[in-house]
Amino acid sequence: MSDRLPGFNTLAIHAGAAPDAATGARATPIYQTTSFVFDDVDHAASLFGLQAFGNIYSRIGNPTCSVLEERVAALEGGTAALAVASGHAAEFLTFHTLLQPGDEFIAARKLYGGSINQFNHAYKNFGWNVVWADSDDPSTFEAAVTPKTKAIFVESIANPGGVIVDLQAIAAIAKKHRIPFIVDNTMASPYLIRPFEHGADIIVHSATKFLGGHGNSVGGLIVDGGSFNFAGDDRYPMLSKPRPEYGGMVLGETFGNFGFAIAARVLGLRDLGPALSPFNAFLILNGIETLPLRMQRHSDNALAVAEHLSNHSKVSWVSYPGLRTDRYHNLAKQYCPKGAGAVFTFGLKGGYEAGVKLVSNLKLFSHLANIGDTRSLVIHPASTTHRQLTDEQKTQAGAGPEVVRLSIGLEDTEDLIEDLNQALDAA
Amino acid sequence: MSYFTMLVELPCPFPYVPAMDHSNYPNDYIRGILNSVKTIALVGASANPARPSWIVTKYLLERGYDVIPVNPGIAGTELLGKKVYGSLAEVPGPIDMVEIFRNSEAAGPITDEALALDPLPKVIWMQLSVRNDEAAAKAEATGIKVVMDRCPKIEFGRLSGEISWQGVNSRILSSKKPVLSGKGFQKLGLNRP
Numbered sequence: 061m062s063d064r065l066p067g068f069n070t071l072a073i074h075a076g077a078a079p080d081a082a083t084g085a086r087a088t089p090i091y092q093t094t095s096f097v098f099d100d101v102d103h104a105a106s107l108f109g110l111q112a113f114g115n116i117y118s119r120i121g122n123p124t125c126s127v128l129e130e131r132v133a134a135l136e137g138g139t140a141a142l143a144v145a146s147g148h149a150a151e152f153l154t155f156h157t158l159l160q161p162g163d164e165f166i167a168a169r170k171l172y173g174g175s176i177n178q179f180n181h182a183y184k185n186f187g188w189n190v191v192w193a194d195s196d197d198p199s200t201f202e203a204a205v206t207p208k209t210k211a212i213f214v215e216s217i218a219n220p221g222g223v224i225v226d227l228q229a230i231a232a233i234a235k236k237h238r239i240p241f242i243v244d245n246t247m248a249s250p251y252l253i254r255p256f257e258h259g260a261d262i263i264v265h266s267a268t269k270f271l272g273g274h275g276n277s278v279g280g281l282i283v284d285g286g287s288f289n290f291a292g293d294d295r296y297p298m299l300s301k302p303r304p305e306y307g308g309m310v311l312g313e314t315f316g317n318f319g320f321a322i323a324a325r326v327l328g329l330r331d332l333g334p335a336l337s338p339f340n341a342f343l344i345l346n347g348i349e350t351l352p353l354r355m356q357r358h359s360d361n362a363l364a365v366a367e368h369l370s371n372h373s374k375v376s377w378v379s380y381p382g383l384r385t386d387r388y389h390n391l392a393k394q395y396c397p398k399g400a401g402a403v404f405t406f407g408l409k410g411g412y413e414a415g416v417k418l419v420s421n422l423k424l425f426s427h428l429a430n431i432g433d434t435r436s437l438v439i440h441p442a443s444t445t446h447r448q449l450t451d452e453q454k455t456q457a458g459a460g461p462e463v464v465r466l467s468i469g470l471e472d473t474e475d476l477i478e479d480l481n482q483a484l485d486a487a
Numbered sequence: 488m489s490y491f492t493m494l495v496e497l498p499c500p501f502p503y504v505p506a507m508d509h510s511n512y513p514n515d516y517i518r519g520i521l522n523s524v525k526t527i528a529l530v531g532a533s534a535n536p537a538r539p540s541w542i543v544t545k546y547l548l549e550r551g552y553d554v555i556p557v558n559p560g561i562a563g564t565e566l567l568g569k570k571v572y573g574s575l576a577e578v579p580g581p582i583d584m585v586e587i588f589r590n591s592e593a594a595g596p597i598t599d600e601a602l603a604l605d606p607l608p609k610v611i612w613m614q615l616s617v618r619n620d621e622a623a624a625k626a627e628a629t630g631i632k633v634v635m636d637r638c639p640k641i642e643f644g645r646l647s648g649e650i651s652w653q654g655v656n657s658r659i660l661s662s663k664k665p666v667l668s669g670k671g672f673q674k675l676g677l678n679r680p
Contacts, residue, residue: 063513066660074660076651081665082672099671111542112549113649114673121652129654140655308537316615316638318655325654
């Protein structure tokens with residue numbers, strides 16, 4: 061092909077996936093092997109010393125996983141990526157590469173509940189201290205910056221759905237203070253929003269959701285935007301200091317604008333171990349081939365269902381940025397003009413009891429704790445994921461007693477609406 | 488006949504482009520250079536295996552290039568089995584490509600030294616993060632091809648497909664098989680069919 065940048069649909073199918081060099085297999089093979097034979101002793105030494113490109117052991121890298129990595133790096137417009145066992149592992153290895161004990165990072169308060177738990181509790185064991193800010197008010201990020209701040213973290217379309225974050229405003233604050241800006245792009249996928257174009261330095265994904273898209277594989281991705289210069293920056297010793305593990309190599313210098321992805325691999329994935337299975341990588345790759353088609357349908361279906369619910373007599377409110385009256389509608393037009401994604405929340409006039417009844421009465425929607433499946437999904441956070449919180453905490457988290465979250469799938473909208481109607485009638 | 492001998496006997500597949508855009512090289516321009524050079528004088532060679540210049544020297548040697556290390560500080564010693572020279576002028580025999588592993592400022596006088604060679608090198612390549620437009624213009628005026636702010640190891644890895652094993656965005660799509668370059672499975676060649 062010419063050097064012209066191919067379009068998104070082409071990249072979704074082809075990026076990273078040439079025919080197999082040894083067999084000519086056209087679909088990406090599942091390299092279900094732990095280890096790879098070295099060409100000779102010297103070659104082995106070169107690989108262990110990071111002096112040659114190649115495969116050693118599937119905890120560190122695997123040819124099926126690397127196709128997925130290049131695919132997502134290309135779709136996001138990044139320099140490199142790292143596939144890991146889950147979205148949580150992607151966050152963990154990202155922060156492990158950037159933070160030392162006693163460091164701080166600023167995170168938007170509106171996040172996936174699992175991320176809130178990870179930041180509030182698990183990270184405390186490492187001395188990584190989260191400072192919460194309000195993604196609806198970028199000035200709260202500015203106010204939270206201290207000399208210990210090593211990263212800023214937001215979701216592009218934020219949980220529990222229906223929140224669009226002003227990435228450029230927060231990126232400007234990160235840039236001003238020379239802090240890497242990390243964006244979790246799980247809910248949008250690169251089809252709807254490409255955060256590097258809005259100032260992100262690092263992107264993380266739960267590939268479990270829209271990238272895989274079929275609800276069959278847990279996985280995560282870290283994408284290096286290549287935009288943050290870590291070389292010579294003492295605040296990030298994993299990248300700027302000689303690494304004793306690699307004979308004194310300085311990773312941020314040796315690997316230039318993909319040094320962050322390499323460091324996350326050879327210092328994080330290698331030593332901490334949350335590797336992605338090649339089989340999961342294969343399924344996620346298959347999913348990505350249809351990502352543009354699916355994301356458009358997800359968004360179109362979600363808008364149709366949100367419009368219907370906003371006119372329903374038992375519904376008190378709908379929070380979906382695709383709706384013209386929504387508070388995030390202008391941000392949606394700016395950041396994701398093709399659509400506002402599949403996930404949104406709405407409130408039931410009947411409160412907690414109505415929420416419990418609704419999820420019990422639905423026949424097509426599946427009651428479970430995931431998003432981004434071909435199937436439509438429903439959850440009543442107050443009685444499930446958020447049940448341990450006080451009512452006040454629930455409301456703050458956007459999970460009040462009356463709130464229901466939907467992840468709209470790829471079915472016919474007439475069938476989804478009929479199912480919601482019958483369940484609401486009975487609720 | 489080794490793989491690389493075959494490659495260097497191919498005619499140069501690209502035309503001379505006088506006004507090269509040095510922030511955006513066509514893949515064919517880089518591939519043409521890596522296919523056409525054999526002898527590479529690497530200025531700023533290091534004996535420290537943790538340094539990028541040592542790694543690049545080793546990588547290029549493994550891929551059949553005749554890399555000649557140049558560094559006055561370690562002149563006369565051996566580096567990866569190759570004799571180290573103190574300057575470009577001391578290197579015996581013609582040099583196809585001068586690879587500059589020094590800072591952007593130092594690239595000026597090193598380019599001048601390269602332009603004093605007889606015969607002239609075909610290519611002056613400044614390493615990733617090294618850019619000196621004045622030196623580049625001077626070299627290009629004599630017909631020498633110039634690459635700046637690129638790493639030959641990364642470019643070889645990108646064009647061959649090897650770098651994709653590290654999850655790096657090669658920015659290359661192809662429905663053609665990568666070429667296995669001789670023994671083993673973990674080295675690929677530059678030229679897909």
